[in-house]
Amino acid sequence: MAAENGYVVGVVGATGAVGSTILEVLAERDFPAREVVPFASERSEGKKVDFNGSKLECRPLTPESIQGLDIALASAGGKISAEWAPKLVDAGAVVVDNTSYWRMHDDVPLVVAGVNDDAAEGHNGIVANPNCTTMQMMVALKPLHDAAELERLVVSTYQSVSGTGREAIKELKAQSAAILDGKEAEAEVFPHQVAFNVLPQVEQFTEGDDYTTEERKVMKETRKILGLSEDVGISATCVRVPVVTGHSESVNVQTKRDLSPEDARDLLSNTPGIVVLDDPGAGVYPLPIAVEGRDEVLVGRIRRDPSHERCLNLWVVGDNLRKGAATNAVQVAELLHERDLVQVPARA
Numbered sequence: 001m002a003a004e005n006g007y008v009v010g011v012v013g014a015t016g017a018v019g020s021t022i023l024e025v026l027a028e029r030d031f032p033a034r035e036v037v038p039f040a041s042e043r044s045e046g047k048k049v050d051f052n053g054s055k056l057e058c059r060p061l062t063p064e065s066i067q068g069l070d071i072a073l074a075s076a077g078g079k080i081s082a083e084w085a086p087k088l089v090d091a092g093a094v095v096v097d098n099t100s101y102w103r104m105h106d107d108v109p110l111v112v113a114g115v116n117d118d119a120a121e122g123h124n125g126i127v128a129n130p131n132c133t134t135m136q137m138m139v140a141l142k143p144l145h146d147a148a149e150l151e152r153l154v155v156s157t158y159q160s161v162s163g164t165g166r167e168a169i170k171e172l173k174a175q176s177a178a179i180l181d182g183k184e185a186e187a188e189v190f191p192h193q194v195a196f197n198v199l200p201q202v203e204q205f206t207e208g209d210d211y212t213t214e215e216r217k218v219m220k221e222t223r224k225i226l227g228l229s230e231d232v233g234i235s236a237t238c239v240r241v242p243v244v245t246g247h248s249e250s251v252n253v254q255t256k257r258d259l260s261p262e263d264a265r266d267l268l269s270n271t272p273g274i275v276v277l278d279d280p281g282a283g284v285y286p287l288p289i290a291v292e293g294r295d296e297v298l299v300g301r302i303r304r305d306p307s308h309e310r311c312l313n314l315w316v317v318g319d320n321l322r323k324g325a326a327t328n329a330v331q332v333a334e335l336l337h338e339r340d341l342v343q344v345p346a347r348a
């Protein structure tokens with residue numbers, strides 16, 4: 001354990017949308033790092049990334065380059081984490097993984113800092129960070145679940161393009177410029193033009209399933225994080241909108257016990273990590289352009305669902321690159337540090 005002098009921290013996917021935000025957040029929060037080592041693909045070998053005012057050189061992942069790390073924050077995609085997370089653990093690093101690959105493994109805790117911190121205890125070397133869409137919803141739902149117990153959940157999302165990574169941001173900008181210039185918009189990252197459009201598909205449809213992989217993640221991860229039984233109904237519709245950063249969600253929450261909008265507003269206002277913006281008549285409600293760069297989840301439009309006496313509607317907005325990914329990963333690393341959990345358990 002290297003806490004006395006700080007940890008050697010690997011950032012895997014350091015040139016990407018999430019990885020570059022992790023580097024910013026590590027510096028902002030003054031994470032106890034003695035050294036930060038950025039990793040990217042072979043294409044980026046030698047490329048420099050910014051960290052806390054200095055330039056760090058990216059390395060490719062090799063059996064040699066991953067030696068000596070205490071902790072690795074990984075966001076280079078599911079295939080990379082499937083292969084490299086176990087190798088990083090074998091080399092002695094605890095991995096906080098942002099990809100979807102390890103999230104639903106039984107022996108991998110899925111942790112939203114401030115929501116289910118205790119789940120990190122007893123990790124086997126890998127701790128997973130939930131999907132960005134799930135993450136912000138968990139922050140908003142946890143206090144309501146604790147107070148009145150969830151019975152049913154229906155969520156519709158309005159997700160920004162940065163959730164798909166840096167190429168998707170470029171695509172939205174290029175399409176917008178092309179269309180405003182009277183030209184044809186080319187779609188490569190998304191299945192259709194996303195600029196000036198709304199796509200009722202986030203990620204893929206797998207054979208025989210009429211829900212997308214993103215919708216399945218939201219439903220399964222919510223259950224795992226909040227420890228909900230199969231009796232609690234969860235339904236998700238995930239939609240891509242032409243917003244650069246910040247996911248919005250319309251969340252319909254049915255609880256077992258009565259919970260008034262006023263009580264929900266009080267509970268949410270008193271929860272760290274949440275800012276309630278709820279004066280709709282005055283135009284005060286959460287907006288993605290207002291959440292960009294912030295770590296709090298914004299909640300507003302808190303109101304009774306007139307079709308059910310134990311049901312509320314909420315509008316939940318979060319920065320998918322910050323609390324939805326990078327900030328939570330760094331908060332999990334802080335949690336591991338505080339609880340003396342930055343160590344890979346000995347193998348039997």
Ligand SMILES: NC(=O)c1ccc[n+]([C@@H]2O[C@H](COP(=O)([O-])OP(=O)(O)OC[C@H]3O[C@@H](n4cnc5c(N)ncnc54)[C@H](OP(=O)(O)O)[C@@H]3O)[C@@H](O)[C@H]2O)c1
Pocket residue numbers: 012013014015016017018019039040041042043044060061075076077078080098099100130131132162163164165166167320321324325
């Ligand atoms: N974007 C979000 O809001 C968000 C939120 C939560 C979780 N995630 C998850 O985080 C992961 C990354 O997302 P992103 O949005 O940051 O994607 P991105 O912008 O496309 O970045 C991908 C990163 O992975 C690196 N990479 C690719 N192949 C690699 C390899 N063989 N070895 C090492 N590094 C490699 C890339 O390096 P090069 O520059 O060398 O190509 C780049 O740094 C995904 O699994 C995603 O599902 C994303």
